[in-house]
Amino acid sequence: MIAAALSGLMLTTLAAGALLAVLNARRWLAGQAASVDLVGGLLALPQRYLGDVHHVVARKPYNALFHALVAGGFLASLPLILLAALPALRGWLLWTALALCLAVMLAGALMVGWRRGVARPSELSGGGFARLPFALLAYAVCLLIVAVDQLAGEALPQTISLTLVAIGALAAADLILGVGRGPLKHALNGALHLIAHPRPARFHHGTRDTAIRALDLTGQKLGTERPVDFAWNRLLGFDACVQCGRCETVCPAYAAELPLNPKKIIQDIAAALDPAATDRAYAGHHHPGRSPGEAHGGRLLPLVGAGAMIHPDTLWSCTTCRACVEECPMMIEHVDAVIDLRRFETLERGATPGKAALALEELRAADNPSGRPASQRIEWAADLALPLIADRGECDILLWLGDAAFDMRGQRSLRALIELLRRAGVDFAVLGADELDCGDLARRLGDEATFQDFARRNIALLGRYRFNRILTNDPHVLHVLRKEYPSFGGRYTVVHHTALLLELIEAGRLAPRGSGRSVTFHDPCYLGRYNGEIEAPRRLLDALGLERIEMERSGLRSSCCGGGGGAPLTDVAGKKRIPDIRMDHARATGAERVAVGCPNCTIMLEGVTGKRPAVADIAELMLEAVA
Amino acid sequence: MPSVAVLLSVGRHPASGRARRAPLDARALEMAFSLPNAAVHAIHAGNPDEPALRDYLGMGMERLTVLSIPRDGDPVPALTAHLEQLSPDMVLCGSRAEGGEDSGMVPYLIAHALGYAMVADIAAVSASAATATLTQALPRGRRRLIETGLPVVATVNTAAPAPRQSSFGRARRGVIDILAADAPPDTLADQCEIRPWRPRPKRMRLAAAASAADRLKAMTETRSGEGAVMIQPSPEEAARAIYAYLVEKRIIGDGS
Numbered sequence: 001m002i003a004a005a006l007s008g009l010m011l012t013t014l015a016a017g018a019l020l021a022v023l024n025a026r027r028w029l030a031g032q033a034a035s036v037d038l039v040g041g042l043l044a045l046p047q048r049y050l051g052d053v054h055h056v057v058a059r060k061p062y063n064a065l066f067h068a069l070v071a072g073g074f075l076a077s078l079p080l081i082l083l084a085a086l087p088a089l090r091g092w093l094l095w096t097a098l099a100l101c102l103a104v105m106l107a108g109a110l111m112v113g114w115r116r117g118v119a120r121p122s123e124l125s126g127g128g129f130a131r132l133p134f135a136l137l138a139y140a141v142c143l144l145i146v147a148v149d150q151l152a153g154e155a156l157p158q159t160i161s162l163t164l165v166a167i168g169a170l171a172a173a174d175l176i177l178g179v180g181r182g183p184l185k186h187a188l189n190g191a192l193h194l195i196a197h198p199r200p201a202r203f204h205h206g207t208r209d210t211a212i213r214a215l216d217l218t219g220q221k222l223g224t225e226r227p228v229d230f231a232w233n234r235l236l237g238f239d240a241c242v243q244c245g246r247c248e249t250v251c252p253a254y255a256a257e258l259p260l261n262p263k264k265i266i267q268d269i270a271a272a273l274d275p276a277a278t279d280r281a282y283a284g285h286h287h288p289g290r291s292p293g294e295a296h297g298g299r300l301l302p303l304v305g306a307g308a309m310i311h312p313d314t315l316w317s318c319t320t321c322r323a324c325v326e327e328c329p330m331m332i333e334h335v336d337a338v339i340d341l342r343r344f345e346t347l348e349r350g351a352t353p354g355k356a357a358l359a360l361e362e363l364r365a366a367d368n369p370s371g372r373p374a375s376q377r378i379e380w381a382a383d384l385a386l387p388l389i390a391d392r393g394e395c396d397i398l399l400w401l402g403d404a405a406f407d408m409r410g411q412r413s414l415r416a417l418i419e420l421l422r423r424a425g426v427d428f429a430v431l432g433a434d435e436l437d438c439g440d441l442a443r444r445l446g447d448e449a450t451f452q453d454f455a456r457r458n459i460a461l462l463g464r465y466r467f468n469r470i471l472t473n474d475p476h477v478l479h480v481l482r483k484e485y486p487s488f489g490g491r492y493t494v495v496h497h498t499a500l501l502l503e504l505i506e507a508g509r510l511a512p513r514g515s516g517r518s519v520t521f522h523d524p525c526y527l528g529r530y531n532g533e534i535e536a537p538r539r540l541l542d543a544l545g546l547e548r549i550e551m552e553r554s555g556l557r558s559s560c561c562g563g564g565g566g567a568p569l570t571d572v573a574g575k576k577r578i579p580d581i582r583m584d585h586a587r588a589t590g591a592e593r594v595a596v597g598c599p600n601c602t603i604m605l606e607g608v609t610g611k612r613p614a615v616a617d618i619a620e621l622m623l624e625a626v627a
Numbered sequence: 628m629p630s631v632a633v634l635l636s637v638g639r640h641p642a643s644g645r646a647r648r649a650p651l652d653a654r655a656l657e658m659a660f661s662l663p664n665a666a667v668h669a670i671h672a673g674n675p676d677e678p679a680l681r682d683y684l685g686m687g688m689e690r691l692t693v694l695s696i697p698r699d700g701d702p703v704p705a706l707t708a709h710l711e712q713l714s715p716d717m718v719l720c721g722s723r724a725e726g727g728e729d730s731g732m733v734p735y736l737i738a739h740a741l742g743y744a745m746v747a748d749i750a751a752v753s754a755s756a757a758t759a760t761l762t763q764a765l766p767r768g769r770r771r772l773i774e775t776g777l778p779v780v781a782t783v784n785t786a787a788p789a790p791r792q793s794s795f796g797r798a799r800r801g802v803i804d805i806l807a808a809d810a811p812p813d814t815l816a817d818q819c820e821i822r823p824w825r826p827r828p829k830r831m832r833l834a835a836a837a838s839a840a841d842r843l844k845a846m847t848e849t850r851s852g853e854g855a856v857m858i859q860p861s862p863e864e865a866a867r868a869i870y871a872y873l874v875e876k877r878i879i880g881d882g883s
Contacts, residue, residue: 346792350687
């Protein structure tokens with residue numbers, strides 16, 4: 001009687017849950033068509049869920065443990081309860097197994113309760129999530145008692161047992177019916193998202209799939225305006241967000257109180273899939289400086305606008321540093337969403353804010369963002385008599401000067417690098433005045449048309465010469481040339497100056513002498529997170545005989561200087577400045593100097609006022625050490 | 628509903644020399660957009676295949692009329708004839724363009740030919756049924772309010788609001804209407820040498836002043852009546868004079 005009631009109620013709940021999940025799926029299925037390898041994704045699901053996702057979750061071992069206990073116990077209990085529908089199977093074996101599963105789940109549920117109720121991290125969302133530990137505990141406790149009672153030969157009065165079954169079933173309903181919309185949707189939507197992930201290559205070990213996808217410029221509408229303009233599997237990804245808030249703890253814009261919380265921007269898009277959507281139900285931290293109820297939308301309404309789901313200031317606060325993507329246990333691609341929305345704002349609405357619109361206009365008319373004569377890219381180096389590849393036709397290393405060549409601080413770093421190349425006898429040449437902007441800025445600001453124009457012209461230019469590798473001291477150039485030009489037919493071996501300098505030391509062509517001074521290394525986002533190069537700069541600093549102290553956040557989980565994604569040009573105001581926050585991290589190490597490997601980082605960090613460690617490019621540090 | 632004709636020329640980027648929207652003409656178009664309920668007609672006289680014209684369409688115009696005339700033709704007769712037919716309440720253009728004959732006398736000649744009032748260098752505009760109130764920008768930030776009857780030709784100053792961004796999507800969708808037009812050869816331009824303007828080089832001075840204000844003054848003030856005028860000196864003479872100047876101003880040492 002008890003067993004039949006239990007399995008009957010559970011079967012009904014599961015059926016209702018399945019129906020609701022199908023109804024809910026219609027929200028994200030409204031998106032655009034996408035070519036998805038569903039079979040491959042399904043086969044890869046165990047590895048993606050138990051390997052890749054677990055790897056991120058396990059950065060907090062406590063969280064990994066309670067997930068394993070709760071999910072394991074809960075999922076194992078479901079089939080056992082359904083089996084109890086068959087009278088022949090109702091024996092001590094079944095009830096013992098069920099009791100064990102529920103005991104495991106109970107341990108996990110207590111841990112969940114502790115995390116949500118006692119040691120609650122502030123980045124967690126409340127709202128429907130607040131019920132989660134109660135539902136888990138009610139389910140585990142009530143049904144555990146029922147299972148034990150069955151083992152003991154139904155010692156409890158039947159009314160109490162039936163009440164326990166009812167409470168347990170109610171809790172199960174809360175959990176299962178919530179699979180589509182509630183706290184547990186990361187279990188179902190998360191699994192589906194991992195199957196149909198828009199960037200399946202990111203799960204291949206050793207590749208960092210970070211290149212922005214090219215946009216078809218002949219399309220009807222360029223970029224993403226409304227929720228339904230996203231592909232369905234991307235909407236599914238946004239809908240898989242469980243609001244754990246790990247992204248908000250690492251977002252540099254959020255830390256500086258610019259009006260951007262990456263968790264909220266994903267929720268804004270997911271919430272907009274509902275008719276007459278608002279953000280009232282959202283119970284996490286807001287975009288700083290904005291309050292709930294200001295956002296309105298729907299799946300056929302524009303996502304970005306003053307009263308829309310996403311305020312333009314929110315969209316343009318992002319530095320595209322990918323810290324949120326790196327941190328997201330659900331493998332959501334926040335930066336791709338930002339770029340797609342920016343594309344519509346720039347290409348269709350002409351609404352790029354601040355000085356960014358002017359920079360784009362200059363890029364189109366003069367091939368550099370400040371509208372300077374092309375000859376200025378090399379005039380500062382008149383005394384260095386740089387060899388031009390146009391005169392020679394070929395060289396071993398083609399040195400890409402980049403936008404830093406227009407800036408006096410950048411010129412200092414380039415001089416140091418060139419001096420080192422000369423001392424090591426490297427056969428190098430430059431494009432000089434023929435060099436164009438690489439297009440990074442245009443692409444991050446959503447101006448795909450200008451980016452593609454640069455890509456094609458640079459590829460045509462590079463095609464005229466023979467060289468083995470391209471060398472750059474700007475990770476943005478490195479990323480674009482290495483990872484984003486291949487889809488336009490340009491395939492190059494691109495090397496960052498830290499990697500090449502390390503090579504020169506290891507080959508014995510440069511012999512630095514150690515000074516023992518202390519230094520901390522600031523990883524550039526586009527070198528570390530975008531390209532996975534975090535070892536070479538460190539080995540180089542060690543080879544220079546410097547005492548290397550790591551910042552609280554370093555390597556792949558480094559924190560942005562605020563200089564990426566055109567953020568210095570869109571210049572959205574916050575309470576603090578992003579570089580000030582990063583410099584605080586550097587100060588905390590007590591290191592004498594901050595070593596950088598990106599001209600943008602140099603400018604941002606040197607712009608920090610007050611007492612601070614000096615900022616030096618690694619090439620400058622190395623030149624000191626070999627002098 | 629006032630009807631506004633905006634004359635748009637093809638600009639030239641000062642550093643790259645590439646064609647672009649002319650900044651002041653773009654401001655004129657922006658000003659036309661700012662007039663409530665105005666019917667805006669965008670007009671260019673020149674080559675209809677010039678890609679830079681799409682920069683104007685990218686600002687949100689659905690159509691742009693191009694009076695197709697040859698490169699060395701005088702645009703004024705074609706523009707005058709077209710405007711006479713259109714009879715707008717207001718004609719706007721930049722007070723200075725970036726390509727030879729686009730600049731200078733064009734708005735004055737058109738106003739003269741059509742018998743319209745002419746106001747130069749405006750920074751803001753508002754219009755009623757029969758009159759327009761124009762804010763004229765004068766040197767040193769002064770402004771003069773001008774009340775004028777319609778129609779009027781006005782040129783737009785750098786003090787006017789900056790033009791909106793030109794978007795790729797709108798530029799791509801905009802339509803260029805091509806009208807054939809007559810253009811007599813420009814006999815004056817034939818006799819002139821046209822070359823890009825470049826800023827006059829500034830003399831370098833070392834400022835050995837005590838305060839920041841003094842240094843700023845030394846950097847910005849211009850003194851006249853110093854030194855000697857050398858007309859077509861030989862390279863050696865010129866080099867000696869520059870060297871002597873740099874030594875005198877202590878920008879470089881005298882080698883001792």
